[in-house]
Amino acid sequence: MRESRAIERLRRIAASPAALGLTDDVALLDGLVLTHDSIAEGVHFLATDPPASVGWKLVAVNLSDLAGKGAIPAAALLSLALSGDDDWDLHFIDGVDAACESYGLPLVGGDTIALPPGAPRIFGLTAIGRAGANVPLRSGGKDGDALWIVGVLGDAAAGLALLRDDAAATGPLVDVYRRPVPLLAAGLGLAPHAHAMMDVSDGLLLDASRMAQASGLGVRIDLDALPLSRAFVAEKGQDLGPRLFAATGGDDYALLAALGSDVDPLSLSLPRGTTIARVGTLVAGEPLLTLFSNGQPVPLPGQLGFEHSGHEHRRNPPSPMADRG
Amino acid sequence: MRESRAIERLRRIAASPAALGLTDDVALLDGLVLTHDSIAEGVHFLATDPPASVGWKLVAVNLSDLAGKGAIPAAALLSLALSGDDDWDLHFIDGVDAACESYGLPLVGGDTIALPPGAPRIFGLTAIGRAGANVPLRSGGKDGDALWIVGVLGDAAAGLALLRDDAAATGPLVDVYRRPVPLLAAGLGLAPHAHAMMDVSDGLLLDASRMAQASGLGVRIDLDALPLSRAFVAEKGQDLGPRLFAATGGDDYALLAALGSDVDPLSLSLPRGTTIARVGTLVAGEPLLTLFSNGQPVPLPGQLGFEHSGHEHRRNPPSPMADRG
Structure with missing residues (x-):
């Protein structure tokens, strides 16, 4: 390349x-x-x-x-x-x-x-x-850290898919695509406790891999644990296919935080109603990315997120300065 | 508009x-x-x-x-x-x-x-x-301030004109157009003493008018005092026409500083070899811009600098956020 x-x-x-x-x-x-x-x-x-x-x-x-x-x-x-x-x-x-x-x-x-x-x-x-007292970088993840997602995944990508089929499409998924919400208050609440943190913008699988790589670790993702909205499930379902779509779609504006396994995020001062889900674990000495569903390994999809692959509508290419994080 | x-x-x-x-x-x-x-x-x-x-x-x-x-x-x-x-x-x-x-x-x-x-x-x-202890804004000019130019005017515009005639043109004017020098050390030396300061980028006449307007004053410019390089004079001459070209051409990367009339810029700590010339005066109760040559008023040219006037090659349009300053 x-x-x-x-x-x-x-x-x-x-x-x-x-x-x-x-x-x-x-x-x-x-x-x-x-x-x-x-x-x-x-x-x-x-x-x-x-x-x-x-x-x-x-x-x-x-x-x-x-x-x-x-x-x-x-x-x-x-x-x-x-x-x-x-x-x-x-x-x-x-x-x-x-x-x-x-x-x-x-x-x-x-x-x-x-x-x-x-x-x-x-x-x-x-x-x-x-900056606050602690600025959690991507590189700060530790062996055994739990990976948490604040927000839901896949809504914006599903909204974009609807708009591509019909430029006049409307509804909650289109709204998320068009008017995403940056999770500033949640980030503020998590930052003092997070070993590593970033926003998920190019797809969970790609961004979690980036965090793992920067931290010198591997990451396991439990696809069954992905936080999906009711609107997403109504549109796409919640089988493995839709879950991989949500994990690779990008444009999510969710937060990905690596917290010590002893930290209960529900004990942190997060905004009322914050959706937070544990989706994986950082582990030493394993492949960069391993996926699971029903306790069984799942093969990696061909594309982990919005990699630089041409000139179609997509996020920024995954370069040091490229992924929009 | x-x-x-x-x-x-x-x-x-x-x-x-x-x-x-x-x-x-x-x-x-x-x-x-x-x-x-x-x-x-x-x-x-x-x-x-x-x-x-x-x-x-x-x-x-x-x-x-x-x-x-x-x-x-x-x-x-x-x-x-x-x-x-x-x-x-x-x-x-x-x-x-x-x-x-x-x-x-x-x-x-x-x-x-x-x-x-x-x-x-x-x-x-x-x-x-x-920032240093004093950050000279455009708006700080005072009645009676002397206006000084650090650097020369017109070289880059003359270089661009040469390149438009012949894309293979070379020489000192083309060099200035292609590889302009920001006058950081001079700015650092002038800032503690300047009432107002800015870089000249869209043409002296336009930028001096902006400084005068922001300061609630008018400005007189002595076209005979414009600092011109030997290369500029060799290419364009130094009559009124070339002087107006230099005062409106833009892309200059010169500095424009308003100093109290009692300040001798040669007494300031400017880099050895700095070219500095007094080109005008800020005055209260006068029109925004008045030009002189040989002690006589000179009519304003139709265009004071790179105003927003179409899609030809030019500097940014003269809006609050537009002139590249």
């Missing part, structure tokens, strides 16, 4: 301790957590998506990275490519504003540019959060 | 003090200076520009914003859209690396995305600097 040359080169350049070896989705500087994610039409959102949902998502995708480190939103810089369609742009800004307001993220600057005619829309956001 | 609706909307959203009312190119947070600029093919650089020069320029354009506030580079997040051409991307990263290394800017994170086929290249960088 020639593309990895660019990524390898970036990793060599990013030698500062603040870069965390580019293994996390964030950098750390002076007690601040820094992250940047871009989204492009035809890659990270559909041309038919309502502009307000695109603006909301741009903010949410970055806030989810802050949530994954237990950081409190402090400031954002917006990189806005004007599309030439004023109404579209205004509705996009409405979505940015709504998300910023909902999660207390002050927009403090950025830039606007005009793109050449016909160029796909692209937007970027830098989000800055204040 | 309908586009200003989007910009007005952004200004209302960016109500945090850290945003500085979006009148500067930077935001201030916890003693850090934050800036983000994007550059797009066909808008901010030529498709024929060498990729290493595009990477260099992306870093330099952001460092110039830090220089304009007297900040010391601390960290950068790179938003890298992979072009599908690996060699191009690697050379681009070489340019980013060279500029980061030259100016002590640690690359600490960001993201990579793949664009849809045929999309123009676009890149973004968030640069973060540590």
Whole structure:
């Protein structure tokens, strides 16, 4: 894969301790957590998506990275490519504003540019959060840690599938795809106790593998334990196939936390109503990823998540700076 | 102009003090200076520009914003859209690396995305600097302040003109266009003494007007005093026409500082060899911009700099978040 040359080169350049070896989705500087994610039409959102949902998502995708480190939103810089369609742009800004307001993220600057005619829309956001006393990195997982998921898996991917069949589709799964919720309060509650934490954005299997790899461990995932919403089960069912879909679909905005086996997450100060499920275990001396169902091993699917595999609609490619975490 | 609706909307959203009312190119947070600029093919650089020069320029354009506030580079997040051409991307990263290394800017994170086929290249960088004791904003200019330019004007615009005539053009003007030098050390030396400061990026006339407007003053510019390089004079001459070209061309990476009339900039600790020239005065109760040559008023040109006027190759549009400063 020639593309990895660019990524390898970036990793060599990013030698500062603040870069965390580019293994996390964030950098750390002076007690601040820094992250940047871009989204492009035809890659990270559909041309038919309502502009307000695109603006909301741009903010949410970055806030989810802050949530994954237990950081409190402090400031954002917006990189806005004007599309030439004023109404579209205004509705996009409405979505940015709504998300910023909902999660207390002050927009403090950025830039606007005009793109050449016909160029796909692209937007970027830098989000800055204040770090807590413990910033759980991907690399901090320990042998025997329990892996917990906050939130549910698969809803957004199922919503996207519905929209691909019918751009006019509606319903709770489409809502999750269009208006994801970054789990900031849960991240804040988990961070002091987590050995490792990240948001799940490119699929549980891919992201759990990344955490295991960064921690020098393997990970076992119990597919029967995946948290699925009622809407997901109603649409897709809950057999092994739908569970693998949910574990690889991506766009989840869930949190993945490695907690010592003695920690009861229900004893932590999480927001009322938080859905949290134990989905696996980090283990030393085992393969990077092992799946189970009904106590039996399950073969790995061909794709663990949104790997870089072409130009279809998908998440960012899984590079040090690529997965949107 | 309908586009200003989007910009007005952004200004209302960016109500945090850290945003500085979006009148500067930077935001201030916890003693850090934050800036983000994007550059797009066909808008901010030529498709024929060498990729290493595009990477260099992306870093330099952001460092110039830090220089304009007297900040010391601390960290950068790179938003890298992979072009599908690996060699191009690697050379681009070489340019980013060279500029980061030259100016002590640690690359600490960001993201990579793949664009849809045929999309123009676009890149973004968030640069973060540590603020000094005084951060000179655009709005701090005082009646009677002398306006000084560090660096020369017009070289990059002249270089771009040469390249438009002949993509194979070479020479010192092309070099300045391709490999601009952010004046960090000069900015650091001026900041403690400057009432207002910014980098000149969209043309002196436009940027000086912005400073005057933010300061609630008018500005007089003496076109005879513009600092021009020998290479510029050899290519363009130094009559009024070339002087107006230099004052409106943009892409200059010069610094514009408002100093009290009692301050002798030669007494400040500026790098050896720094070119500094007094080009004007901030004055109360006068029109926003008045030009002089040979002691006589000169009519304003139709365009003061790279205003937002279409989709030709140009700097960012002059909006609160648009001029790359």
